[in-house]
Amino acid sequence: MFETSKDILYVALALSAIVLTFFLCWALYYIVMMLKKVHLAVNQVSDLITSIRQKIDRLEQLMSAVEDKLKDSASYIPLLLKGVSELIDYFKQRKAKKDKTKAGSRNT
Numbered sequence: 001m002f003e004t005s006k007d008i009l010y011v012a013l014a015l016s017a018i019v020l021t022f023f024l025c026w027a028l029y030y031i032v033m034m035l036k037k038v039h040l041a042v043n044q045v046s047d048l049i050t051s052i053r054q055k056i057d058r059l060e061q062l063m064s065a066v067e068d069k070l071k072d073s074a075s076y077i078p079l080l081l082k083g084v085s086e087l088i089d090y091f092k093q094r095k096a097k098k099d100k101t102k103a104g105s106r107n108t
Contacts, residue, residue: 002008 002011
């Protein structure tokens, strides 16, 4: 089978090349699997960031809508206060008038 030491060298080199190729393929497989997991993790983080951005945008829209409503209703507050103060004055005058008429009817 082996006639010279050169034949043994060639067999050893061939076996070494086969073993090296096997380990390189094995390492390449694990590298590809790790890269796949990293890709999936990056996609999940990206989806999470997109979801957070959408929620922040919705919250911002809600806050601006509330702010607009408050600004609109704040312009009516002075009118409401004036109306309430006029109602209070009216009822005070009415009560004073009733008290006056009752006091006048008692004196007679």
